[in-house]
Amino acid sequence: MKPLGKRIWAIPDGYIPSKSNGPAPQMTSHESACILNVGDQPANVEITIYFSDKAPVGPYKITVPAERTRHIRFNDLKDPQPIPFDTEYASLLVSDIPVIVQHTRLDSRQAENALLSTIAYPASE
Amino acid sequence: MKPLGKRIWAIPDGYIPSKSNGPAPQMTSHESACILNVGDQPANVEITIYFSDKAPVGPYKITVPAERTRHIRFNDLKDPQPIPFDTEYASLLVSDIPVIVQHTRLDSRQAENALLSTIAYPASE
Amino acid sequence: MKPLGKRIWAIPDGYIPSKSNGPAPQMTSHESACILNVGDQPANVEITIYFSDKAPVGPYKITVPAERTRHIRFNDLKDPQPIPFDTEYASLLVSDIPVIVQHTRLDSRQAENALLSTIAYPASE
Amino acid sequence: MKPLGKRIWAIPDGYIPSKSNGPAPQMTSHESACILNVGDQPANVEITIYFSDKAPVGPYKITVPAERTRHIRFNDLKDPQPIPFDTEYASLLVSDIPVIVQHTRLDSRQAENALLSTIAYPASE
Numbered sequence: 001m002k003p004l005g006k007r008i009w010a011i012p013d014g015y016i017p018s019k020s021n022g023p024a025p026q027m028t029s030h031e032s033a034c035i036l037n038v039g040d041q042p043a044n045v046e047i048t049i050y051f052s053d054k055a056p057v058g059p060y061k062i063t064v065p066a067e068r069t070r071h072i073r074f075n076d077l078k079d080p081q082p083i084p085f086d087t088e089y090a091s092l093l094v095s096d097i098p099v100i101v102q103h104t105r106l107d108s109r110q111a112e113n114a115l116l117s118t119i120a121y122p123a124s125e
Numbered sequence: 126m127k128p129l130g131k132r133i134w135a136i137p138d139g140y141i142p143s144k145s146n147g148p149a150p151q152m153t154s155h156e157s158a159c160i161l162n163v164g165d166q167p168a169n170v171e172i173t174i175y176f177s178d179k180a181p182v183g184p185y186k187i188t189v190p191a192e193r194t195r196h197i198r199f200n201d202l203k204d205p206q207p208i209p210f211d212t213e214y215a216s217l218l219v220s221d222i223p224v225i226v227q228h229t230r231l232d233s234r235q236a237e238n239a240l241l242s243t244i245a246y247p248a249s250e
Numbered sequence: 251m252k253p254l255g256k257r258i259w260a261i262p263d264g265y266i267p268s269k270s271n272g273p274a275p276q277m278t279s280h281e282s283a284c285i286l287n288v289g290d291q292p293a294n295v296e297i298t299i300y301f302s303d304k305a306p307v308g309p310y311k312i313t314v315p316a317e318r319t320r321h322i323r324f325n326d327l328k329d330p331q332p333i334p335f336d337t338e339y340a341s342l343l344v345s346d347i348p349v350i351v352q353h354t355r356l357d358s359r360q361a362e363n364a365l366l367s368t369i370a371y372p373a374s375e
Numbered sequence: 376m377k378p379l380g381k382r383i384w385a386i387p388d389g390y391i392p393s394k395s396n397g398p399a400p401q402m403t404s405h406e407s408a409c410i411l412n413v414g415d416q417p418a419n420v421e422i423t424i425y426f427s428d429k430a431p432v433g434p435y436k437i438t439v440p441a442e443r444t445r446h447i448r449f450n451d452l453k454d455p456q457p458i459p460f461d462t463e464y465a466s467l468l469v470s471d472i473p474v475i476v477q478h479t480r481l482d483s484r485q486a487e488n489a490l491l492s493t494i495a496y497p498a499s500e
Binding site for chain 3: 129130147151152157159160161163192193194195196225226227229231233236237238239240241242243244247
């Protein structure tokens, strides 16, 4: 199947709460970029993290195999450096082939978890 | 009325929690693809499920009658096989006529439910 | 200012919970279509409600004055008939001038409220 | 890098709850416009606030430096005047260069917080 989606995606509202309630890892506060690659070639994705008060950091490199999805937790990105908790950031994802990206946050700072989600913004034509 | 929307829709963030709190079926943790067909012909929709570590499964076949909406619970899809709980997946919906798709999850793993929703990504021109 | 947005908008995931916790009307379970008209003429909007098992109902007629927003609660729509609780529906909004529509639900069936929101789907060119 | 996104963005569903539970400022009920500027020039953004029953107020002026994100809390906008609590509003953001905008609300009126988020509506071509 031909790849579907766009090559560039943006998620302006990044924020990983440092506190959590409930069993790890499912209920740990986290933020995900869920990437779907329906094409028959792997997608090589580079993520850049933007901050409010310092230069961008990246790229973080991810591969999504052909006909697979990967739900990347921003909490798990370590190279070139971990993303700080309780800090406002944003992310830009650039893939070498079209993919589709959805942004989701689970916030369990309080006893009961809250969720948000949106399809990310497709920033390329 | 002429059909509105697109023929192909993607939902990268699929996840059905295995735990629930509250009376079934309303408060059972579930994930839905809400499909609206405003046209005067039925829409035949095929859903393919993508995983992180195995080949896609499908098609799951759904019909949305003319001028009707169907709120499909992924929990209820059985043929060709049920979607596993607590597993990251994604879905692609391909319809023979334009429809409109919204993705919603109700997560009642903890005592109080959380909700997320987004219009799915329209992947066809 | 020229109107911005589109004339036709769709919200596939309609559902008004019949139960609520907390002080009315703020914490009453409800579902809203938030409409923004930035133009200098009033927008006349007709809402049609679609169901899974019966013919569509409408139009419900709403006016959004020039340079104003209206947050319509579906709970409050009475003419031609109220929208039933605990029932899956969808809605189509058709305006005579471009507007912008966002869909939001507050669900307070359990002790703590949950929220979902998404920009509606712009179904016209 | 070239700027990405659009110059005009709309958020129809504005509402800042007056009540909060939990430690300030993180858990204070608030509403944010998260703006990402990936370009190499600063973005000058003017925000206009629309109401249901009175004339629009603005512009509120914000600058997002080159290659930075700013998560603007509507609660913090003071000039020309604060946005009233518990009041339905909407917002239009006009930037001099393309940016990307995501809307998020944290509602902590009840003991456990709820979240909603969506990419705002890109209202310019």
